[in-house]
Amino acid sequence: MNERSGPGRLDIDRLLDDPGNRILVCCGSGGVGKTTTAAALGIRAAARGRKTVVLTIDPARRLAQALGLAELDNNPREVELEQGESGELHAMMLDMRRTFDDMVLAHAGRERARQILDNPFYQTVSTSFSGTQEYMAMEKLGQLAAEDTWDLIVVDTPPSRSALDFLDAPQRLSTILDGRLIRMLASPARAGGKGLRRIVGAGFGMFAKAVSTIVGRQLLADAAAFVQAFDSTFGGFRERADHTYRLLRSEGTRFLVVAAPEPDALREASYFVERLSSEHMPLAGMVANRTHPVLADLPATRALSAAEELEAAGSAPLAASVLRLHADRVAVAEREKRLLARFTRAHPEVELGSVPALPDEVHDQYGLREIGRRLARE
Amino acid sequence: MSSEWDRDLDRARLHFVSGKGGAGKTTAAASLALALATGGRRVLLAEVEGRQGLAQLFDTPPLEYSERRLAAAPGGGEVRALAIEAEAALLEYLAMYYSLGVAGRTLRRMGAIEFATTLAPGLRDVLFTGKLKECVRRTDPNGRHTYDAVVVDAPPTGRIVRFLDVTRAMADLARMGPIHGQSEEVAGLLHSSDTVVHLVTLPEQLPVRETLETVEELDAAELRPGAVLLNRVRPHRLATRSVLAAAGGRVDATRIRGGLESAGLDWNDEVLDGLVAETIEHAGRAGAELAAREQLDNAALPFVELPDYIDGIDVAALYELAEGLVGRGVGGSR
Numbered sequence A: 001m002n003e004r005s006g007p008g009r010l011d012i013d014r015l016l017d018d019p020g021n022r023i024l025v026c027c028g029s030g031g032v033g034k035t036t037t038a039a040a041l042g043i044r045a046a047a048r049g050r051k052t053v054v055l056t057i058d059p060a061r062r063l064a065q066a067l068g069l070a071e072l073d074n075n076p077r078e079v080e081l082e083q084g085e086s087g088e089l090h091a092m093m094l095d096m097r098r099t100f101d102d103m104v105l106a107h108a109g110r111e112r113a114r115q116i117l118d119n120p121f122y123q124t125v126s127t128s129f130s131g132t133q134e135y136m137a138m139e140k141l142g143q144l145a146a147e148d149t150w151d152l153i154v155v156d157t158p159p160s161r162s163a164l165d166f167l168d169a170p171q172r173l174s175t176i177l178d179g180r181l182i183r184m185l186a187s188p189a190r191a192g193g194k195g196l197r198r199i200v201g202a203g204f205g206m207f208a209k210a211v212s213t214i215v216g217r218q219l220l221a222d223a224a225a226f227v228q229a230f231d232s233t234f235g236g237f238r239e240r241a242d243h244t245y246r247l248l249r250s251e252g253t254r255f256l257v258v259a260a261p262e263p264d265a266l267r268e269a270s271y272f273v274e275r276l277s278s279e280h281m282p283l284a285g286m287v288a289n290r291t292h293p294v295l296a297d298l299p300a301t302r303a304l305s306a307a308e309e310l311e312a313a314g315s316a317p318l319a320a321s322v323l324r325l326h327a328d329r330v331a332v333a334e335r336e337k338r339l340l341a342r343f344t345r346a347h348p349e350v351e352l353g354s355v356p357a358l359p360d361e362v363h364d365q366y367g368l369r370e371i372g373r374r375l376a377r378e
Numbered sequence B: 001m002s003s004e005w006d007r008d009l010d011r012a013r014l015h016f017v018s019g020k021g022g023a024g025k026t027t028a029a030a031s032l033a034l035a036l037a038t039g040g041r042r043v044l045l046a047e048v049e050g051r052q053g054l055a056q057l058f059d060t061p062p063l064e065y066s067e068r069r070l071a072a073a074p075g076g077g078e079v080r081a082l083a084i085e086a087e088a089a090l091l092e093y094l095a096m097y098y099s100l101g102v103a104g105r106t107l108r109r110m111g112a113i114e115f116a117t118t119l120a121p122g123l124r125d126v127l128f129t130g131k132l133k134e135c136v137r138r139t140d141p142n143g144r145h146t147y148d149a150v151v152v153d154a155p156p157t158g159r160i161v162r163f164l165d166v167t168r169a170m171a172d173l174a175r176m177g178p179i180h181g182q183s184e185e186v187a188g189l190l191h192s193s194d195t196v197v198h199l200v201t202l203p204e205q206l207p208v209r210e211t212l213e214t215v216e217e218l219d220a221a222e223l224r225p226g227a228v229l230l231n232r233v234r235p236h237r238l239a240t241r242s243v244l245a246a247a248g249g250r251v252d253a254t255r256i257r258g259g260l261e262s263a264g265l266d267w268n269d270e271v272l273d274g275l276v277a278e279t280i281e282h283a284g285r286a287g288a289e290l291a292a293r294e295q296l297d298n299a300a301l302p303f304v305e306l307p308d309y310i311d312g313i314d315v316a317a318l319y320e321l322a323e324g325l326v327g328r329g330v331g332g333s334r
Helices: A012-017 A034-047 A061-067 A096-107 A110-118 A120-128 A132-147 A165-177 A180-186 A194-200 A202-215 A217-234 A237-248 A263-278 A300-313 A317-346 A365-375 B007-011 B025-037 B053-058 B086-097 B103-110 B112-119 B121-137 B157-164 B166-170 B178-190 B205-220 B240-247 B253-262 B269-299 B315-327
Strands: A023-027 A051-056 A077-079 A088-093 A152-156 A253-259 A283-291 A352-356 B014-019 B042-047 B068-073 B077-083 B149-153 B195-201 B225-233 B303-307
Touching: A012 A034, A023 A034, A023 A237, A034 A051, A034 A061, A034 A088, A034 A152, A034 A253, A034 A365, A051 A132, A061 A088, A061 A365, A096 A110, A096 A120, A096 A132, A096 A217, A110 A120, A110 A217, A120 A132, A120 A217, A120 B121, A132 A152, A132 A165, A132 A237, A165 A237, A165 B112, A180 A217, A202 A217, A202 B086, A202 B112, A217 B112, A253 A263, A263 A283, A263 A317, A283 A317, A300 A317, A300 B253, A317 A352, A317 B253, A317 B269, A352 A365, B014 B025, B014 B157, B014 B225, B025 B042, B025 B053, B025 B068, B025 B077, B025 B149, B025 B195, B025 B225, B025 B303, B025 B315, B042 B053, B042 B121, B053 B068, B053 B077, B053 B315, B068 B315, B086 B112, B086 B121, B112 B121, B121 B149, B121 B157, B121 B166, B121 B178, B157 B195, B157 B205, B166 B178, B195 B205, B205 B225, B205 B269, B225 B269, B240 B269, B253 B269, B303 B315
Parallel strands: A023 A152, A023 A253, A051 A088, A051 A152, A253 A283, A283 A352, B014 B149, B014 B195, B042 B077, B042 B149, B195 B225, B225 B303
Antiparallel strands: A077 A088, B068 B077
16 A cells, blocks of 8 residues: 555455454444444454444434344344354444443442432433443443453444544543532532632532532432442442543554544544544544445536537437436535545545445345445445 | 425524434524524524534634624624523523622632533523523513524434423422522423424435424424424436436436437446446435425425535525525515
8 A cells, every 4th residue: 555645545344354453433423324334344344254243322223124133222132144154243232221220230239239229310320411321332342342252343432413422421421420529519518628628719618509509409419329329339430431441442442433525524533533643542544424426437517518408409308417417426526525635634644435325225234235345345 | 285484483583403413403503594684683593512513604713602793694684693501601690699709710610510510411401491591582671672583503303302391301400499490481482382493304214204203202392393494405307207217227328328429428338337327326316305305295394495505505505595595485474
């Protein structure tokens, strides 16, 4: 590969086949086709002989059907492959509440577990906290990796606005729940955080009062009790989050950024690529999803003038229509190329793959395999 | 029978624009705000997710938690913009009840405010909708509304019903607290005929199906669905009957070849095959679009089309989109 002449092409099969690669994380902003891409990569890896599990986060109902499963749940279910394929494919969907419950049950003694699960604040944390989904995705990934039965784990990431949320949300959540503030607010009069209180001065008392007026003293007390019980079981949210975060930096983890050839999605992809590089997390490349390459080598200007000529003569309406839609297609393709070239100028080191758009929505394994073939340029 | 934009929608004063991620919510919200402001009205365009999508779209410096002029609308109208942040809204809110003084800044630095809004996830939404209510209800000294309409670049369809469900959010909060009192007014506004929720979607089957599901969710939550904004509609190049044939893979290559020859184009088999393949793909998309439109027709929802801009959206395109909306009746009956 000539590294000087633009970006390398993403060699997806090499990525999937390399036995050193154990975790493949698909990231990208919402709506770019991350989940479908993850499923397509899972099938391809399995078809090429690896024992693969795909962890999806919030799949469309159709994805389970496309995989040939009635539904996806919190445990890996085996997907039937074609005859003669030596690998295995299993698929699952993250259930954040179940994962949280299981985590508590597995690590806390029976009594402590009950204390945590029965706490009203736990209901909020495990279902509607922003960041819990990311936290639990990491937790599940950690569990799958620890099972040591998989050659390759393909992970889809939660459908957040920003791809960075996957990295940041667990940390943010643990900062919030890490104890000091929550204990101070639960009982500001007795809390040990004197130093902190001195810094904030009278403002803290005021704030504590305001917060407890707004969210209620009961919620604060529940929250404090929850955090205390959690701390003594897991050594705090932060330690737990740090532990799974380390997994993402370990040998054998690769990130793949998925983006639509649109300015917003590519901007998000840029942020993410920069972040991975500053965290020394290994980026495998970027997949430009649903591109529209030109299929007929005919300049748009000539197609348009010919179409006009035919329309004026009124002789060949079908050919005129075809020439016009070809000119549209050239314009779309050129815009996409321009946007991707801009991305590459900013990130020349990132290997690029692309998946030309399928004419239909994916509704079966054939469609998922076709995505894999297109990505591998077969 | 479907309709286009109807007069009832014009009477609403608070317009949420939601939609599937990537469908073009921000573009649609901005065009709608410009359309509603056309002819001398004043419209506030607000964003709530801190993503600065509006500033990028209008190519202006980042928006802040203060209302400022964003764009002029045709006929002397004006669009003002506001980025609502939960932190600023909470501080503003607390300041109404407690004298925080400089402590507010310190608390913000400590992350105490993020803490409070994280602790009670519903609080964030209540703060957003509370601020929107204040903007909708605000009047000038003569008793006239400051804004003729408020348009919100709202959270995506997956979160919109939850976002607007103030009653649920209140379960997280103190029953007797000050926010509780005002939230009943907020809920009153959101469930009134002053509020509509528009949904942006793409002319494809799955996004349209998801949109219809969201409409059901809105109905169930007693929130009022507005118009479906069908975004990125491409020009139709083929006659409807050719679409169906071509989508099924039947394209008369001989006729195309004849056309190319009579127009004096050099062609070879590769070009011809490529054109046929492009035609089949185009027809696949056009067919999905016809089906999507039929689904919308059956749902009897007002829908308005927004054309695709192959070169991307810039400010000029926004004005064109707004003009198109005005042409479809948006703002016409006010």
